[in-house]
Amino acid sequence: MFDDAGLRRHAWDVAASVVDPEIPVLTIADLGVLREVTVEEGRVEVTITPTYSGCPAMNMITLEIELALEREGFRDARVRTVLAPAWTTDWMSEEGHRKLREYGIAPPQAANSRRGLFGKDHVACPQCGSLDTEVISEFGSTACKALWRCKTCREPFDYFKCH
Structure with a gap:
């Protein structure tokens, strides 16, 4: 059984393995789209930032994160999209x-x-x-x-x- 820190690390690793549907050699961690993973009372929340506000891949990325977390036993995980600060290629x-x-x-x-x-x-x-x-x-x-x-x-x- 994981504590919250262990859950967070495991959830991060799971979310970080999701690939970009437009450039499948890159994970969302490689891109810097994956910003944060938090765990509160055993519930996981993943924060992502799109490469630009109209990025059509974000819906698919959100779904893939939810599915990956579900497969690993994370129930009711939430994916939150934030636009600020704006994503940069420096990430x-x-x-x-x-x-x-x-x-x-x-x-x-x-x-x-x-x-x-x-x-x-x-x-x-x-x-x-x-x-x-x-x-x-x-x-x-x-x-x-x-x-x-x-x-x-x-x-x-x-x-x-x-x-």
């Missing part, structure tokens, strides 16, 4: 950045990137590593990604936009 884990690169998506750059100084990103190609890349469209396969192309290997790739 993504280094593991998440690595997984994106391996999946072929360029991870977001740090908030203090070149764009902040000069208004231009230099995004490394996840295929060959070249910085000789260009944006094709600010709109990618999902709202959080842009479509880029590498001028060296000529391959198109998604770039996870900074927020």
Whole structure:
């Protein structure tokens, strides 16, 4: 039998294993969407923050968290969505950045990137590593990604936009 701290750790681990339905190589912990897990009188509450306020994946993520917790014996768990503070790509884990690169998506750059100084990103190609890349469209396969192309290997790739 777990005490509240043990329940919280176990519930966190369960919730943290839920994957993003739009980028299934990332967990919600990798993304930084999973913000907090609390336990009060044996009842679990999971707090999540969407990558942006209209993110269509949030309903699925909420359902997947509830199902994962239910499978592990957490009854009547609650998932709460909070919009403030607003999610930022700075919340993504280094593991998440690595997984994106391996999946072929360029991870977001740090908030203090070149764009902040000069208004231009230099995004490394996840295929060959070249910085000789260009944006094709600010709109990618999902709202959080842009479509880029590498001028060296000529391959198109998604770039996870900074927020």
